[in-house]
Amino acid sequence: MCLILFGVRPNEQQKLVVAANRDEFYGRPASRADFWDDHPQVLGGRDLEMGGTWLGITKQGRFAAVTNFRETPADPIPPRSRGELTAGFLTSEISALEYLKEIQQRDLEYRGFNLVLDDGKDFYYYSNQEHEIRQLSPGTYGLSNQLLDCDWPKVNRGRLKLGELLTGARVADDQLFQLLYHKGDETPFSNSFIETAEYGTCAATVLTISTTGETRFLEQGFTNNGKPASLASFEFQASRV
DSSP: OOOEEESSSSSSEEEEEEEEEEEETTTTTEEEEEEOSSTTEEEEEETTTTTOOEEEEEETOOEEEEOOSSSSOOOOOBBBOOOOHHHHHHTTOHHHHHHHHHHHGGGGBBSEEEEEOOOSOOOEEETTTTTTTTTTTTTEEEEEESTTTSOOOHHHHHHHHHHHHHHSOOHHHHHHHHOOOOOOOOSOOOSSSSEEEEEEEEEEEEEEEEHHHHHHEEEEEEGGGGEEEEEEEEEOOSOOO
16 A cells, blocks of 8 residues: 545544555455455455455444555565554454554564554554554544655645545545546656556555444556556445444
8 A cells, every 4th residue: 555545533524534545566466345254344455465454444443554664674574464464453353552552562573664543433543663653633644655644745735635625515436536546747756646567556445434434435446557447335334433
């Protein structure tokens, strides 16, 4: 996952609004968004090499997403998969704060990461580059492969545009997707959407949860050179908001 734009309780109608791109090698095996056979309460895509996920939601309203941190890897390379950070939270029942306290004790077992968690009550951000558990207040945020709300153009632009959209009574799915499809200019880190022959945006996800629990999850897939694949769509009522 290389871009996550999100609003935490941004208005009286919405509890959470997310627009996110996953950038990866097209050849890396992954399953499209669906409810998991081994954990039927979890909805999300899945990395078939390591079993984790880049972004997911549960029927109870728990949300998790992770991005890699742009860095020179440690030597030796830390052994654990960052996708297990999200999967571990989504398949558990402990609070986001308690989960992050556990991760904080072993965060150097992973390469650089940014993690955002919502347990249905509180929203948190954590990176093993600063080792600080941060509870997020209502507002709009942008996350890529640096720390939260870094000054990369795609983060600044996306966060501001999302904030503008969320001032209205309702934001359309297409408006959120358009935030993710911006191809930037020649400025470094300005392109939200990436399309090459081997590497690029593999999935664009839009998620909205209303203050009364109505949950809508859409994932648009892409193949080589940014060619659109199928669209997956899910709607359900979160049992805890």
